[in-house]
Structures are given as structure tokens and as C-alpha cells.
Amino acid sequence: MNQISTKDMYQAMGISEQVCRFGEQIEAELKERFSAIDEVAEYNQLKVIRAMQDNRVSAECFAISNGYGYNDLGRDTLEKVYASCFHGEDALVRPQITCGTHALALALMSNLRPGDELLSPVGKPYDTLEEVIGIRPSKGSLAEYGIMYRQVDLLPDGSFDYENIRKAVGERTKLVTIQRSKGYQTRPSLSVEKIGELIAFIKSIKPEVICMVDNCYGEFVETQEPLDVGADMIVGSLIKNPGGGLAPIGGYIVGKKECVENAAFRLTSPGLGKEVGASLNVISSFYQGLFQAPVVTASALKGAIFAANIYERLGFPVIPNATESRHDIIQAVTLNSPEALIAFCRGIQAAAPVDSYVTPEPWAMPGYDSDVIMAAGAFVQGSSIELSADGPLKPPYAVYFQGGLTWYHAKLGILMSLEKLNEQKLVNNSLMC
Numbered sequence: 001m002n003q004i005s006t007k008d009m010y011q012a013m014g015i016s017e018q019v020c021r022f023g024e025q026i027e028a029e030l031k032e033r034f035s036a037i038d039e040v041a042e043y044n045q046l047k048v049i050r051a052m053q054d055n056r057v058s059a060e061c062f063a064i065s066n067g068y069g070y071n072d073l074g075r076d077t078l079e080k081v082y083a084s085c086f087h088g089e090d091a092l093v094r095p096q097i098t099c100g101t102h103a104l105a106l107a108l109m110s111n112l113r114p115g116d117e118l119l120s121p122v123g124k125p126y127d128t129l130e131e132v133i134g135i136r137p138s139k140g141s142l143a144e145y146g147i148m149y150r151q152v153d154l155l156p157d158g159s160f161d162y163e164n165i166r167k168a169v170g171e172r173t174k175l176v177t178i179q180r181s182k183g184y185q186t187r188p189s190l191s192v193e194k195i196g197e198l199i200a201f202i203k204s205i206k207p208e209v210i211c212m213v214d215n216c217y218g219e220f221v222e223t224q225e226p227l228d229v230g231a232d233m234i235v236g237s238l239i240k241n242p243g244g245g246l247a248p249i250g251g252y253i254v255g256k257k258e259c260v261e262n263a264a265f266r267l268t269s270p271g272l273g274k275e276v277g278a279s280l281n282v283i284s285s286f287y288q289g290l291f292q293a294p295v296v297t298a299s300a301l302k303g304a305i306f307a308a309n310i311y312e313r314l315g316f317p318v319i320p321n322a323t324e325s326r327h328d329i330i331q332a333v334t335l336n337s338p339e340a341l342i343a344f345c346r347g348i349q350a351a352a353p354v355d356s357y358v359t360p361e362p363w364a365m366p367g368y369d370s371d372v373i374m375a376a377g378a379f380v381q382g383s384s385i386e387l388s389a390d391g392p393l394k395p396p397y398a399v400y401f402q403g404g405l406t407w408y409h410a411k412l413g414i415l416m417s418l419e420k421l422n423e424q425k426l427v428n429n430s431l432m433c
């Protein structure tokens with residue numbers, strides 16, 4: 001047999017021997033960290049299987065439903081599985097929830113009433129929520145419905161500003177929103193333990209306040225989830241971690257029965273709630289995606305840590321850094337020049353299973369004050385559990401990247417990004433040895 005070696009395969013796909021060797025060396029140093037990630041994945045895999053067993057998932061659950069979707073066994077059972085898995089009383093998991101922003105908007109709009117106040121004790125929320133809340137005026141925002149908003153920023157060292165949080169929790173405070181992932185900000189992401197401390201503090205001031213966690217990008221990164229540490233409701237997107245790359249659409253809300261019920265009455269209609277909403281032909285991908293999610297999340301995490309180590313060694317600032325513990329799957333690398341940012345994204349694109357022949361170009365996007373470049377060769381449009389990267393073409397030329405359905409794909413993508421930088425002499429390649 002004259003089968004070529006793995007190394008030859010990398011070279012045949014455009015990765016030079018030098019980059020390949022550097023990658024191997026970095027990977028070898030990460031054995032312990034990777035094995036810790038595998039341990040988390042193992043625990044979470046058992047958690048998911050157990051939830052499926054406890055709720056008697058059967059082949060009938062994968063039947064396609066249509067119309068009103070009354071008695072949709074697959075949908076109803078999946079919601080029980082999510083509730084069991086994340087330790088909530090109830091869950092709403094639907095293809096009619098179009099994305100993460102929609103799930104968050106739904107959770108907020110259904111649990112708040114005119115005159116109530118929403119508080120974010122962890123600083124500015126994710127960009128798209130600014131319009132939901134009305135921080136940036138928008139049609140249909142919470143502000144238009146007379147719901148007020150307050151924010152307490154994190155302290156400069158990233159810790160909670162307990163003193164000002166205490167002052168901000170008042171008579172009208174009905175719901176507190178806590179974003180687990182930093183998203184595209186520079187603050188640290190929050191561990192589940194930290195979230196628990198914050199919730200305990202808030203509940204000590206006002207026990208009846210609803211604590212909601214924006215769980216996007218955080219699912220299955222740790223063995224605990226926010227409902228384990230006192231949150232009332234967690235909210236997320238199925239085209240991120242919990243969809244396992246297989247869910248083609250959808251969002252979830254899991255938590256207290258009353259919170260979920262409120263959301264269901266808002267998603268469909270008062271009186272109808274969870275009873276309607278056919279799951280069409282996507283339900284089996286929701287099950288299979290959740291089943292895969294712990295391992296997929298582990299792959300994405302390995303990719304993020306691999307990249308942090310590669311680029312930190314080459315002198316680029318990385319957030320989180322090479323050794324920090326991880327609480328979400330996002331990695332930022334400051335590339336210092338537009339050429340390097342473009343080269344990085346072109347490498348990620350060139351390594352994709354889909355649209356690998358496309359060359360990403362920076363372009364103007366609504367909501368951004370500079371051109372933006374994006375790389376994604378995904379099976380599901382916009383899916384950010386799949387390997388993807390983007391960044392605004394302005395100093396410090398930071399790229400944000402995340403995902404990787406398999407570790408091997410994440411690795412190829414990162415090596416290809418480095419290859420593109422190296423080809424253009426944008427890295428100090430004497431450091432690559």
C-alpha cells in the first residue's frame with residue numbers, strides 16, 4: 001500500500017512543513033489541557049444520555065409533525081429532555097425561535113410588564129440586545145412598552161461592582177440578565193461558579209427577582225450550568241453549542257415553570273402556550289445535535305486553546321490567553337494589521353468543508369463603523385459552533401473566532417490561518433521552532 005502519511009496530507013492541502021511541525025509541537029504541549037476538556041465532555045455526554053433515557057426517548061419521537069402540532073410527542077419529549085439535562089422545571093425548545101436574540105427577546109418580553117425594571121449587573125449586553133432593550137431606540141423594544149433598564153458595569157479588573165449592584169436592585173427590579181460569555185467585548189467570560197455568587201448576592205437583596213442567564217456559547221463548557229447555581233432561567237441558540245452543529249434552526253429557554261410558561265404564551269399566543277407549534281421535520285436533528293453537543297463543544301474548545309497557544313507564542317496578544325481557564329468557546333487574537341486579519345480569515349475559509357474556494361473580502365455591514373471581514377464555510381448559515389472567524393478592519397485588528405465541529409477541522413483551520421500569515425511574512429517565523 002502506498003498510502004500517504006497525515007503529514008503529507010497536510011502538505012498536499014497547503015500546510016508547509018514548518019507550520020505543520022510548529023503545530024505538532026504546540027499540540028504536544030497541550031495534552032493535559034485536552035484531557036481535562038475530554039473529562040468534561042465525558043461527564044456532559046453522560047448527562048445528556050441520562051436525560052434522554054429518563055424521559056424515554058423513542059423512535060416515535062422522530063416522527064415529522066405538521067399543522068397545529070397538537071400532541072407532538074417529539075417536541076414535548078425533547079422539552080422534557082432539555083429540562084432534565086439542564087436541571088430546570090420546564091423547557092421551551094422550538095424551531096419557531098429563530099435565533100439567540102429572539103430567544104432572549106422572548107424571555108425578556110414575556111416575563112417583564114410595563115413599569116418593571118430590567119437590570120444587567122455585568123455591563124453592556126450583547127450588541128443585538130441593545131435594540132431589544134431599547135438602549136438603541138428601536139421599534140417594539142422593551143422601552144416602548146414602558147420597561148426600564150439599568151446597568152451596572154464590571155469593575156476595571158472584571159469583578160462585580162457589588163456596592164453599585166446593591167444600590168441598583170430596587171422596588172421595580174423584576175429581572176436580572178447575566179451574560180455568561182463576553183461575546184465580542186474584552187471583559188472576561190463568567191464561570192458558572194462566579195454566576196452563582198452573583199445570583200446569591202442578588203437574591204440576598206431581593207429573593208423574588210428573576211435571574212436570567214444568557215447562556216449563548218457557554219453550554220457544555222463546564223460540568224455545571226447556571227440553573228445548578230440558582231439561576232431561574234437560561235436562554236440560548238441551537239445554532240451554537242447545544243445544537244451540536246446538526247440543528248438547522250432554533251432556540252431554547254429552560255428554567256422555572258412560570259418563566260417558561262410566560263415565554264410559551266408569548267411565543268404562540270395567550271391560551272395556547274406550549275400546546276401548539278409543530279416541530280416539522282427538524283426534531284430528529286435537535287435530538288441528535290444535543291446528543292453530539294458535549295463532544296462538539298469540546299472540539300471547539302480545543303481549537304480555541306490551540307489557537308491561543310500558537311498565536312501567543314508568535315507574539316500576538318490573545319484573549320483568553322494560552323493558559324487561562326475557559327468559560328465559553330470564543331477566542332480573540334489581536335493581529336495588529338489589516339493584512340494579517342485578512343490573511344487569517346482567508347486561511348479559515350480555505351480550510352472549510354464548504355465554500356473553501358471563496359475568498360473573503362472586507363465589506364461594509366450595517367451596525368459597524370468600519371469594514372468587516374468574515375470567514376465561514378458552514379453547513380448551517382451563520383452557525384457559530386462551526387469554525388468561523390470575523391473582525392472589524394480597524395485597530396487593533398482583532399479577529400474573533402469560534403467553533404469547529406471536530407477538533408481536526410479546527411486544527412486544520414488554525415494551521416491554514418498561520419500558513420497564510422507566514423506566506424505573506426506577517427509572522428516572525430524564527431519563533432516557529
Ligand SMILES: *Cc1c(COP(=O)(O)O)cnc(C)c1O
Pocket residue numbers: 099100101102104126128179180181182183214216217237
Ligand atoms: C450569539 C449571541 C447572542 C445572539 O444570538 P444570535 O443567534 O446571533 O441572535 C446573544 N448573546 C450572546 C452572548 C451570544 O453569543
